[in-house]
Amino acid sequence: xxxxxxxxxxxxxxxxxxxxxxxxxxxxxxxxFFTGLVxxxxxxxxxxxxxxxxxxxxxVVVNSGQNEIAxxxxxxxxxxxxxxxxxxxxxxxxKLLGWEPKDPPKSEKRxxxxxxxxxxxxxxVGVQYLFVTLLFFLTGGLLALAIRTELLSPTYHIWxxxxxxxxxxxxxxxxxxxxTSLVLGPFGNYLVPLMIGSKKMAFPRLEAVSLWLLxxxxxxxxxxxxxxxxxxxxxxxxxLSIQGGPGQSDYDVGFALVGIGxxxxxxxxxxxxxxxxxxGMKWSRxxxxxxxxxxxxxxMLLSVPVFADGLFIMGLDRxxxxxxxxxxxxxxSFLWENLFWFFGHPEVYLMAMPGFAMxxxxxxxxxxxxVFAYKTSAAGMIGxxxxxxxxxxxxxxxxxxxxxxxPLFMLTTELISIPTGFLYLVSMGTLWRAKIRFxxxxxxxxxxxxxxxxxxxxxxFNSDVPVDTLVHGSFFVLAHFHFTIMGQLVxxxxxxxxxxxxxxxxxxxNDKLGKWSFWLILLGFNGTFLPLFMVGLLGQPRRVFExxxxxxxxxxxxxxxSYVLGFxxxxxxxxxxxxLAVWRTPAGPNPWRxxxxxxxxxxxxxxxNFEEIPVVLRSPYQYGVKDRGPVAELHxxxxxxxxxxxxxx
Amino acid sequence: xxxxQQEREERKAFARSKGWQIFAVWFVLTAIVDYLTWFxxxxxxxxxxxxxxAAAQQFxxxxxxxxxxxxxxxxxxxxxxxxxxxxxxxxEEDQDGIVLFGNRKIQGIWYVASTVLVLGLAVFGTYELxxxxxxGSGSGPSPIxxxxxxxxxxxxAWTPGGSTPxxxxxxxxxxxxxxxxxxxxxxxxxxxxxxxxxxxxFDVTSLDVIHDFWAYQLGVKADANPxxxxxxxxxxxxxxxxxxxxxxxxCGIWHGAMYxxxxxxxxxxxxxxxxxxxxxxxxxxxLLPPFALTYxxxxxxxxxxxxxxxxxxxxxxxx
Numbered sequence: 001x002x003x004x005x006x007x008x009x010x011x012x013x014x015x016x017x018x019x020x021x022x023x024x025x026x027x028x029x030x031x032x033f034f035t036g037l038v039x040x041x042x043x044x045x046x047x048x049x050x051x052x053x054x055x056x057x058x059x060v061v062v063n064s065g066q067n068e069i070a071x072x073x074x075x076x077x078x079x080x081x082x083x084x085x086x087x088x089x090x091x092x093x094x095k096l097l098g099w100e101p102k103d104p105p106k107s108e109k110r111x112x113x114x115x116x117x118x119x120x121x122x123x124x125v126g127v128q129y130l131f132v133t134l135l136f137f138l139t140g141g142l143l144a145l146a147i148r149t150e151l152l153s154p155t156y157h158i159w160x161x162x163x164x165x166x167x168x169x170x171x172x173x174x175x176x177x178x179x180t181s182l183v184l185g186p187f188g189n190y191l192v193p194l195m196i197g198s199k200k201m202a203f204p205r206l207e208a209v210s211l212w213l214l215x216x217x218x219x220x221x222x223x224x225x226x227x228x229x230x231x232x233x234x235x236x237x238x239x240l241s242i243q244g245g246p247g248q249s250d251y252d253v254g255f256a257l258v259g260i261g262x263x264x265x266x267x268x269x270x271x272x273x274x275x276x277x278x279x280g281m282k283w284s285r286x287x288x289x290x291x292x293x294x295x296x297x298x299x300m301l302l303s304v305p306v307f308a309d310g311l312f313i314m315g316l317d318r319x320x321x322x323x324x325x326x327x328x329x330x331x332x333s334f335l336w337e338n339l340f341w342f343f344g345h346p347e348v349y350l351m352a353m354p355g356f357a358m359x360x361x362x363x364x365x366x367x368x369x370x371v372f373a374y375k376t377s378a379a380g381m382i383g384x385x386x387x388x389x390x391x392x393x394x395x396x397x398x399x400x401x402x403x404x405x406x407p408l409f410m411l412t413t414e415l416i417s418i419p420t421g422f423l424y425l426v427s428m429g430t431l432w433r434a435k436i437r438f439x440x441x442x443x444x445x446x447x448x449x450x451x452x453x454x455x456x457x458x459x460x461f462n463s464d465v466p467v468d469t470l471v472h473g474s475f476f477v478l479a480h481f482h483f484t485i486m487g488q489l490v491x492x493x494x495x496x497x498x499x500x501x502x503x504x505x506x507x508x509x510n511d512k513l514g515k516w517s518f519w520l521i522l523l524g525f526n527g528t529f530l531p532l533f534m535v536g537l538l539g540q541p542r543r544v545f546e547x548x549x550x551x552x553x554x555x556x557x558x559x560x561x562s563y564v565l566g567f568x569x570x571x572x573x574x575x576x577x578x579x580l581a582v583w584r585t586p587a588g589p590n591p592w593r594x595x596x597x598x599x600x601x602x603x604x605x606x607x608x609n610f611e612e613i614p615v616v617l618r619s620p621y622q623y624g625v626k627d628r629g630p631v632a633e634l635h636x637x638x639x640x641x642x643x644x645x646x647x648x649x
Numbered sequence: 650x651x652x653x654q655q656e657r658e659e660r661k662a663f664a665r666s667k668g669w670q671i672f673a674v675w676f677v678l679t680a681i682v683d684y685l686t687w688f689x690x691x692x693x694x695x696x697x698x699x700x701x702x703a704a705a706q707q708f709x710x711x712x713x714x715x716x717x718x719x720x721x722x723x724x725x726x727x728x729x730x731x732x733x734x735x736x737x738x739x740x741e742e743d744q745d746g747i748v749l750f751g752n753r754k755i756q757g758i759w760y761v762a763s764t765v766l767v768l769g770l771a772v773f774g775t776y777e778l779x780x781x782x783x784x785g786s787g788s789g790p791s792p793i794x795x796x797x798x799x800x801x802x803x804x805x806a807w808t809p810g811g812s813t814p815x816x817x818x819x820x821x822x823x824x825x826x827x828x829x830x831x832x833x834x835x836x837x838x839x840x841x842x843x844x845x846x847x848x849x850x851f852d853v854t855s856l857d858v859i860h861d862f863w864a865y866q867l868g869v870k871a872d873a874n875p876x877x878x879x880x881x882x883x884x885x886x887x888x889x890x891x892x893x894x895x896x897x898x899x900c901g902i903w904h905g906a907m908y909x910x911x912x913x914x915x916x917x918x919x920x921x922x923x924x925x926x927x928x929x930x931x932x933x934x935x936l937l938p939p940f941a942l943t944y945x946x947x948x949x950x951x952x953x954x955x956x957x958x959x960x961x962x963x964x965x966x967x968x
Contacts, residue, residue: 161902161903161905161906162902164905165899165901165902165904231899231901231902232899233899235899237858237859237898237899238858238859239857239858239859239875240858240859240899240900240901243857243858243901326875327874327875327876327877332876333858333859333874333875333876333877334874334877367735367746368737368744368745368746369745369746369747369748369749370748370749370750371750372749372750372751372752373750373751373752373756374750374751375751376751376756396872397786398786398787398861398870398871398872398897399787399859399872399874399879400787400788400789400790400853400871400872400874400877400879400880401789402789403783403786403787403788403789403792403793403794404793404794406778407771407774407775407778407779410771410774410775410778411768411771411775414767414768414770414771414774415767415771417763417767418760418763418764418767421759421763422759424724425755425756425759428724428727428728428731429749429751429752429755431728431731431732431735432731432735432747432749433663433735433746433747433749434731434735434746435735435736435737435741435744435745435746436731436732436735436736436737437736437737437742438736446728446732449724449728450728453720453721453724453725457717457720457721460713460717460770461710461713461717463774464709464713464770464774465774465778465784465786466705466706466709466774466777466778466781466784466786467706467709467710467713468786469702469706469784469785469786469868469869469870470695470696470706470710470868470870472861472870472897473861473863473870473897473898474897537695538695539695539696539863539865539893539895541861541863541895541896541897542897542899543899543904543905544895544904544905545905545906546905546906546908548893593743622748623745623746623748624745624746624747624748625748
């Protein structure tokens with residue numbers, strides 16, 4: 001069997017309903033979200049029954065009736081059933097049976113319904129990812145407002161103590177699960193093939209699976225709220241996590257699903273970027289966003305498996321009562337801390353890297369200048385990715401684990417500032433004698449530099465052991481990582497959504513609403529988290545619901561600012577939804593006058609992105625260069641095409 | 650993209666004149682704010698100077714603050730200058746900026762400067778950590794750079810002004826801190842009283858999950874791990890005053906309510922209080938084991954030793 005290189009070249013057969021004139025029925029015969037739910041429900045029930053069948057009477061606490069094995073099996077079977085209902089396993093099973101499997105044909109114009117189906121079109125997956133991550137983000141944001149509401153008063157409680165810890169843990173877990181995929185998911189999947197001149201992703205089915213795993217994870221993590229939640233927060237420190245009820249198993253399985261999705265998605269990303277670049281797309285011509293996604297994906301591939309191990313061990317400790325994560329019987333609570341942060345710290349850098357890559361992708365367009373020191377920016381991201389594996393113990397400076405290693409981890413953590421500084425060098429250089437256009441995306445880009453400066457310098461405080469003795473585990477740390485993750489990643493993603501909607505949906509968002517929402521978000525965000533630095537320095541630990549009376553004013557200021565921030569986000573989302581559904585202001589093919597290859601194909605993006613494989617002629621950042629010519633030849637001549645075909649024609 | 654000689658001259662002249670302007674503004678602002686940071690805010694910086702470790706943390710924080718101010722102003726002054734001067738004015742919307750792919754000199758200066766700054770910070774932090782004997786942070790069961798008097802757990806009696814440090818066992822459990830004074834017959838209390846001008850060794854451990862003993866005013870922070878003796882030390886000065894102790898590691902539902910208070914008393918008052926407590930507790934303490942490094946109650950409720958002898962299902966466990 002010859003390898004089919006163009007999936008859209010469909011052969012008409014009995015299963016092609018469209019070719020048989022049954023287009024309306026096609027939707028119901030492709031796996032979709034609802035068939036997935038049905039499959040998930042059936043398998044969930046089966047898993048629960050099986051758990052009770054093989055281990056009835058085997059309870060964690062005597063006479064509690066709590067059989068963790070049933071909970072775990074139900075969740076794992078449920079997730080597998082969800083994927084089965086989607087039709088994820090159809091292709092491999094058909095292959096095994098020796099049939100001729102066929103992906104559902106791509107439609108030229110994406111339909112609304114298509115986004116609920118198991119689609120292998122990278123553009124559909126990108127848009128699906130965008131809305132799934134938005135759903136995560138808004139859920140987590142509401143929980144954040146619930147936290148700030150509780151902290152309006154040091155003594156009066158809105159939530160019960162257990163509810164409050166549930167809310168805090170859910171907020172952290174949902175936001176972290178979302179942030180890992182926030183750029184790689186929507187923008188990585190949608191833009192990378194367009195940016196590197198490819199017709200498809202390397203592994204379209206893996207790409208789709210990574211998305212649907214995230215959807216399954218959302219349902220599992222959220223369901224913890226109805227099962228008593230998990231008290232161990234998003235970090236899940238043992239032995240507290242071993243103590244927890246069924247909600248903790250939701251955390252365990254849900255985060256594992258996120259992790260598996262991350263591994264799968266980044267595998268696809270690495271393979272695509274390395275192998276699917278168009279001729280002429282040299283490493284030195286790659287868009288910075290692609291560099292950022294490549295380093296991110298590598299970091300994910302190397303760090304997430306360790307976390308999956310940790311979650312597996314937690315599951316064993318909880319379900320079948322091994323004793324690996326708590327003291328006595330040969331276990332140690334340090335084991336989880338190490339496994340978790342060995343993943344957890346690379347994780348927070350792989351949130352920052354694509355954020356910066358996106359920032360530097362947008363900056364030259366609005367500065368109308370080439371990127372300053374392009375190679376340095378790539379080196380900065382590679383440097384962050386490499387160093388990120390050698391810093392994890394800075395989370396454990398106070399833990400009493402191996403204190404003589406602290407100077408080393410202090411050094412490695414502070415070394416991270418060097419490649420991070422590169423990104424400031426690149427950005428500041430790009431602004432030198434530019435012609436800055438203050439469009440809404442550019443406002444978000446500039447806000448990133450303001451926010452990340454706070455996040456960055458306070459990171460140095462945290463890495464310094466003497467000062468960390470003061471700030472560790474306090475609101476100072478909390479403010480620090482909110483400035484880096486939200487202040488940088490979320491801000492740039494809001495800018496990027498604004499920037500790329502013309503390419504994704506062919507519409508332009510409302511500028512006036514965009515500016516209003518930007519300023520509300522910026523002021524609300526800074527008003528929320530700048531006071532929290534002081535709150536932490538004055539001695540308020542994280543995740544508490546009671547605090548010193550003298551800190552009430554600062555906390556109230558932060559809470560009220562957080563409502564402003566929430567309103568700004570609401571305005572932004574309203575702008576997005578209304579622009580897509582109601583106003584639909586046409587944007588034109590390239591409203592920002594970008595020279596990136598992704599903007600050259602026009603809207604709607606053709607089903608196969610490019611009619612022919614393009615030949616890339618130069619870097620996409622040559623703004624202002626005289627006689628620069630097109631960025632790529634979209635219809636290469638026979639001579640150029642011979643290069644594409646490997647000279648066989 | 651070769652530049653003509655004329656273009657090159659123009660760029661250099663422009664960069665020089667504007668660069669000096671930016672530098673001057675940056676320098677003046679940095680000098681003013683650094684002065685205010687050091688002399689006005691400095692004495693009031695957290696966490697105060699009640700103990701040697703708190704004072705050392707305050708000093709470190711001050712140094713870092715002063716070093717961070719120039720970095721902040723570098724970005725702000727440059728950024729503000731760029732946003733004002735390099736914006737597309739009316740009618741310039743379709744123009745491009747100058748073509749500039751990099752500048753070896755600027756990049757080199759940046760790499761070297763940031764590397765020097767970062768390595769300097771790391772060396773400084775390491776020096777401070779070692780010179781101040783781990784700064785009141787949790788240093789594990791056998792602290793490396795800690796005071797020599799903290800290496801082996803002292804067993805001698807404590808007297809005011811004596812060289813034997815006061816040993817306080819901090820026992821964390823959901824959701825309370827208990828303080829045990831082995832040198833006073835192992836009496837226990839839930840209020841942390843300490844003498845002035847004394848060396849203190851905190852032996853921090855936990856009975857259930859990971860907690861963190863954070864005595865803010867003392868500048869002491871150490872994780873309480875089950876089955877681990879985490880040692881933190883400090884020396885109190887002549888300052889007396891209240892202490893707040895909070896749990897700094899998520900430990901379950903009531904983590905937010907896990908705090909209690911204490912006080913640094915004049916040494917003689919402390920001794921009086923401790924001996925009175927010892928007498929009052931004598932009936933209970935005679936049932937408790939002698940001093941143990943980790944404190945794990947047995948299934949019968951009294952205990953001490955390295956291994957828990959309880960089991961969720963009530964079986965006795967033999968080692």
